[in-house]
Amino acid sequence: MINMTKSETLHIRVNENVKANAEETLGLLGISISEAVNMFLCQVNLTGGLPFEVKLPAPERVMVHSQQQLSQKLDEAEKDVDCGKISSAEEIFDRLRGKYDV
Numbered sequence: 001m002i003n004m005t006k007s008e009t010l011h012i013r014v015n016e017n018v019k020a021n022a023e024e025t026l027g028l029l030g031i032s033i034s035e036a037v038n039m040f041l042c043q044v045n046l047t048g049g050l051p052f053e054v055k056l057p058a059p060e061r062v063m064v065h066s067q068q069q070l071s072q073k074l075d076e077a078e079k080d081v082d083c084g085k086i087s088s089a090e091e092i093f094d095r096l097r098g099k100y101d102v
Helices: 016-029 033-047 067-082 089-100
Strands: none
Touching (some): 016 033
């Protein structure tokens, strides 16, 4: 049996809003921040690193950096409309309602 006696204290500084939101979310799960941090550290030990992928968010698909790129994206969108690749919101919702019976 593994001895999991808690004998160390960890002091960290976090943003007030981040802490409050985390406490609320974790409370819904029935665990405290202390328990969540302990779980995190156990996963670090088990996985040999962070237990999640750390990367920059993917750039927005339609992000443009110049007038030329904007024109190109608008031309692509216009072609999609002309080819019938675009549906109205009402059509999409009708399709989803039928598929998922909601």
